[in-house]
Amino acid sequence: MADRKVYIADGHHRYETMLALRDELRPLARSQRSSIEYGSMFLTRMDDPGLVILPTHRVVHGLEGFELSPFLERLRSRFEVEELPASRAEGLRAPPRNTPGSYLLASRGRYFSVSLRPGEDASVPGPAPLRRLDVPILHAFILERSSASTAPPRSGRRTSAT
Numbered sequence: 001m002a003d004r005k006v007y008i009a010d011g012h013h014r015y016e017t018m019l020a021l022r023d024e025l026r027p028l029a030r031s032q033r034s035s036i037e038y039g040s041m042f043l044t045r046m047d048d049p050g051l052v053i054l055p056t057h058r059v060v061h062g063l064e065g066f067e068l069s070p071f072l073e074r075l076r077s078r079f080e081v082e083e084l085p086a087s088r089a090e091g092l093r094a095p096p097r098n099t100p101g102s103y104l105l106a107s108r109g110r111y112f113s114v115s116l117r118p119g120e121d122a123s124v125p126g127p128a129p130l131r132r133l134d135v136p137i138l139h140a141f142i143l144e145r146s147s148a149s150t151a152p153p154r155s156g157r158r159t160s161a162t
Contacts, residue, residue: 007046007130015039046129053133060143068107078120078141084111101137116141 008015018039025036044051075081079101084092092104092111101116116137124131124140131137 001043006043007126015041046127058138058143068110072112075114075142078117078123080113080115080117082113084113086111100132100134103134103138103142114142 022036022039029036072081086109088111099115101121103114105112105114120141121131121137124136126136
């Protein structure tokens with residue numbers, strides 16, 4: 001595996017914590033092969049049909065000078081954007097289209113279905129299986145390239161099994 005790349009779909013904070021703990025405990029090790037040097041991981045192929053990556057929900061706030069209309073116009077270059085009536089959107093727990101690159105956007109009482117146009121995933125950095133995941137699409141095309149200002153957004157993260 002030394003010559004292979006490993007992508008951490010979820011758990012990078014646990015991995016970083018494991019490395020920090022290893023570094024802290026290293027002076028106590030009695031040999032170079034101490035258990036301090038090892039950690040448990042589960043690795044699988046990214047194209048494994050049994051691999052399921054649950055949705056990640058992002059709450060982005062604090063964008064200085066954010067204006068919804070120009071933001072939506074920038075999204076339309078790569079996404080189909082449809083405004084949803086509030087009565088339809090309030091009960092949604094997921095985007096109306098349950099396909100990679102589909103999101104539910106809410107801003108100031110307005111709701112939008114945002115779905116990546118076919119073929120646009122080819123522009124997401126990384127290997128093909130990674131380009132089909134929501135988080136790389138979200139970061140490449142919405143959070144990093146479509147920001148309403150030059151200031152980085154503050155975001156909170158929630159994961160959900162629904």
